[in-house]
Amino acid sequence: MPEPIDLRPPEHRVERRAIGLWVLQSVIGFGVLAGLLLAAYLIVDGARSWLGPILVVVAVWGAVVTLVMPLWRYAVHRWEVTDDAVYAATGWIVREWRVAPISRIQTVDTTRGPLEQALKLATLEVTTASSRGPIKVPGLDATVAAEVAARLATITQRTPGDAT
Amino acid sequence: MTTEPDEPAPESGVPWQRLDTRVVWVDTAKTVLSMVPAGVAIAFFGAELSWGTMGPILVATAVGVLGGLADLLRWVKTRYRITDEHVERRTGLLVRQHRSIRRDRIRSVDTSAKFRHRLTGLRVVTVGAGQHSATGESALTLDAVRVEIAERLRQELLYGGPVERTDAAEAEPAPAPRDEQVYARLQRSWVFYNVFSVWAFFMAAGLLWGTYWALRMFGLDLRGFVEGLADWDAVGTGWTVAIAVATVGVIGVVGLAINFFAENWRFVLVRVPGDRGTVLRTSQGLFKTREVNRDDNRLRGVSIDEPLLWRWMGMADTSVIATGLTMMSMTPSAQILPRGPIDVARRVAAQVLGTDRSPLDRPLRQHPLRALRRRVGWALIVTASVTGLLAWLTTLIDAMHDRVWLAGLGLLPITLALAAVAYRSLGHTVADGYLVTRSGAWSRTTSALQSRAVVGVTFRQSLLQRRLRLATVEVTTAAGYGAYQAVDVESAEAVDLADRAVPGLLTEFMAAASAPARDDAAAEPARVQAQP
Structure with a gap:
């Protein structure tokens, strides 16, 4: 697939298990939302006329997202760490390519939510001085993520930078 | 990351200091004064102590008295000290709070004074360390110390070195020559840019409401007075409404004008040399004075806002993009000019950036239709x-x-x-080491950001953007809003634009097929130009 902008895709794909993670996240998220709406629909008689359409929309959208999003994300999500920069491609409907130079990295974290722990996955978070949030690479194997974080930490220490 | 609220600072021999004792007298005076209006109303106007007539004034009195007492307690419990490495402050009665800011992280030291501070020769010192208001961090304030101490703290914290060293250096004429460059002073005509807004009506409403209650306390009826002015039934509903709107509008405009002069009285923007480079300083205010110093080492660019409804009269807000000055904070320390005419804004922007030709004056590249x-x-x-x-x-x-x-x-x-x-707002260019971006419908914002301030690049493209062959280029930075965008540029040019804005970062990730072809044609001369 040719990239829509003139950057080559990052080198590594994320783990195949990440598809499972995204399916679970979507099912749980939409499940809770639809459950709450359904409960309201059953309990409050007066609200049925306008809750009904909303419930249908949420259910259909949830089904579409659960079927399409995980595979789409798996096709898009890629990452790469070189000696000079961190490069990640994420997203599905809205795609994002983010590059941060090593010299401007402030912290490198790995985070693991409950679902990620169950699937032995981890999210790599690379923070720069910007208040616009870290570069996040979800769906990495937990050991790979830890190795990359450790490697980034050593490279970051070697590279001088003012970090602002 | 920039402040460590509870980091146990290493114990050093520097003694803890109290805030100035005059704060006690100010608080006592405040407590007594806030009881005066209610007392006068009761003693001389025989006002009844009922909730209906006295409610607001009683609440105001209670708030004033409690505020004064609470502030006294705060004075009792607050200590601060400045060691070689940290500025520390202990405060709090029920919740003990210990804040320390590393001195090398200090990005601004501002002094301000309310009217009561000026009467007593006190100043409030605010030490900023580039905190992000989004994460609930706040600056460290010392409320209040004497003028001389405030001035000394500022010298010491902003230009480095303990007091003794500064004093010793003052024997030699090191920081003494004060050749200030004055960039702008308050001009009376600027008031016209600040009075015509919806806020005039809010202001008038607040003023009228306050006056109505205040007069009622003393037995005067504003409503009856207005009703007695004319035979409103004869005037008719339409005219009555028109007259009411006009009157309220005029009151609001006058109120805003007074407010503008009170806030910006003797406004001046200067660049002052300091020990560690120059400082951009604004000072303003009639009753409440405010002086803000912005370290030029942290200056990363300038941004000009033009509100849509007032673009015909060339109204503009000017602010600097600097690390440690968040745009979102309540005190607009990033703003370097009062709202005023666009040509002044452009001239000052060029002077502040110190370039021959301001990047903000460059012709911008249009985005595709x-x-x-x-x-x-x-x-x-x-x-x-x-x-x-x-x-x-x-x-x-x-x-x-x-x-x-x-x-x-x-x-x-x-x-x-x-x-x-x-669409017409959209534009971008790269010139003299600055990335200039412009966008916005209600308020058109033009920002010039230095290339060296960029800490990352983000490209974004939705499905629809992909179909339209458009992409958004965003550079992230530690300064100002944290990110500046060129929205909807030609997707084929997105990488090239980012590469010119941040030379070198993207080279290893460029698509192999297109990179050589573009390198020798369009990108190369531009890249040379982009490096100062």
Whole structure:
């Protein structure tokens, strides 16, 4: 697939298990939302006329997202760490390519939510001085993520930078 | 990361200091003074102690007295000290709070004074360390110390070195020559840019409400007075409303004008040399004075805002993009000029950046016409959603008129006009080591950001953008808003633009097929130009 902008895709794909993670996240998220709406629909008689359409929309959208999003994300999500920069491609409907130079990295974290722990996955978070949030690479194997974080930490220490 | 609120600072021999004792007298005076109006009303005007007439004044009195006492307690419990490495402050009665800021992280030291501080020769010192207001960090304030101490703290914290060293250096004429460069002073005509706004009506409403209650306390009836001014029944409803709106508007405009002069009295923007480079300083205020110093080492660019409704009169807000000065904070320390004319804003921007030709004056590159299609699409979607929602509501609510949804269609000209305005705002260029971006419908913002301030690049593209061959280029930075965007540029040029804005970062990730072809043609001369 040719990239829509003139950057080559990052080198590594994320783990195949990440598809499972995204399916679970979507099912749980939409499940809770639809459950709450359904409960309201059953309990409050007066609200049925306008809750009904909303419930249908949420259910259909949830089904579409659960079927399409995980595979789409798996096709898009890629990452790469070189000696000079961190490069990640994420997203599905809205795609994002983010590059941060090593010299401007402030912290490198790995985070693991409950679902990620169950699937032995981890999210790599690379923070720069910007208040616009870290570069996040979800769906990495937990050991790979830890190795990359450790490697980034050593490279970051070697590279001088003012970090602002 | 920039402040460590509870980091146990290493114990050093530096003694802890109290805030100035005059704070006690100010607090006592404040407590007594806040009881005066209620006392006068009761003693001399025989006002009844009932909730109906005295309610607001009693609340105000209670708030004043409690505020004064609480501030006394704060004085009792607050200590501060400045060691070689940290500025520390202990405060709090129930919750003990210990804040320390590392001195090398200090980015601004501001002094301000309310009227009561000026009467007593006190100043409030605010030590900023580039905290992000989004994460709930706040600056460290010392409220209050004497003028001389405030000045000394500022010298010491901003230009480094303990007091002794500064004193020793002052024997030699090191920081003494004060050749200030004055960039702007308050001009009376600027008041016209600050009085015509919706806030005039809010201001007038507040003033009238306050006056009404205050007069009622002393047995005067403002409403009866106004009702007695003319025979309003004879004037007619239409004229009455017109006169009311005009009167309230005039009161509001006058109020805003007074407020503008009170806030910006003797405004001056200067660049002052300091020990560690120069400082950009604004000072202003009649009763409440404010002086803000911005370290030039942290200056990363300038941004000019032009509100749409007042663009015909060339109204502009000017602010600097600097690390440690967040745009979102309540005190607009990033703003370096009061709202004023655009030509002054452009001249000052050029002087502040110190370039021969201001990057903000460069001609900007237009974005492809397809970007307009995206905006028209948004306009249609907004109009359709509002119309659809109204139509749906009429089927649900019987009381609503059947034709209400037509009002939604009435939005179409407005949203389409805004789409066109938003498209015309779009623009970008890279010049002299600055990335210049412009966008915005209600308020057109032009920002020039230094290349060296960029800490990352983000490209973003939705499905629709992909179909229209558009992409958004965003550079992230530690300064200002944290990110500046060139929205909807030609997708084939997105990487090239980012590469010129941040030379070198993207080289290893460029698509192999297109990189060589572009390198020798378009990108290369531009890249040379981009490096200062």
